[in-house]
Amino acid sequence: MHRLTIQPLIALILVASLSLGMAAAPAVGIVTAWGSFTIDASSISGNATLFEGNQIETGKVSSRLQLNTGAKVQLAAESRGIVYRDRLVLERGSSRLETAGDYQVEALSLRIRSESHEATAVVSLLDSGTLAVGALHGPVSVTNAAGREVANVAPGNTVELRPAAATAADQFALTGCVTRMQSAYLMRDEVAGVTTELRGPAIN
DSSP, X not given: OHHHHHHHHHHHHHHHHHHHHHHHSOEEEEEEEEEEEEEXXXXXXXXXXXXXXXXXXXXXXXXXXXXXXXXXXXXXXXXXXXXXXXXXXXXXXXXXXXXXXXXXXXETTEEEEESSTTOEEEEEEOTTSOEEEEEESSOEEEEOTTSOEEEEEOTTOEEEEOEEETTEEEEEOOOSEEEEETTEEEEEETTTTEEEEEOSTTOO
């Protein structure tokens, strides 16, 4: 009698636990590949549902992510990233962001997003520790963790960026000509396509 009572109770607890786990990590899209890949260290072939916070790692073939928001991201071979509802955090390799909307790629504390529906952003973490951002068919914007624009990549162009310090997300090295406008000093970085006001004790 006791055994018959306990077993249904255990089953109910397991169902409740699974339901709570699924509710805590909602589905954000699907991933497909002509081969195998891993999600949270589990090997998968063909396709799978993506949940908030899943880490996906590709092997010898690329994987294609279709997000519920309509964004499409291609994760190149030998690449790794963490998938969220609004962004992909690229940890290794390269990604290609298409039909993005408000979706963005985050890497080295930088946020990359397409500035139009036709734009495609190509984001690569290089062995040198720099980030390469390319723009196809439309402009691509790069901002730092503070929301400041550090690059505006025109179609057909690629820029390489490196944070000045790993712990200083608002610091970047710029190259360009300094001009004075009234009481302000401005630097135009022709490669990044942005103009920055210079501030600090060394600016008089």
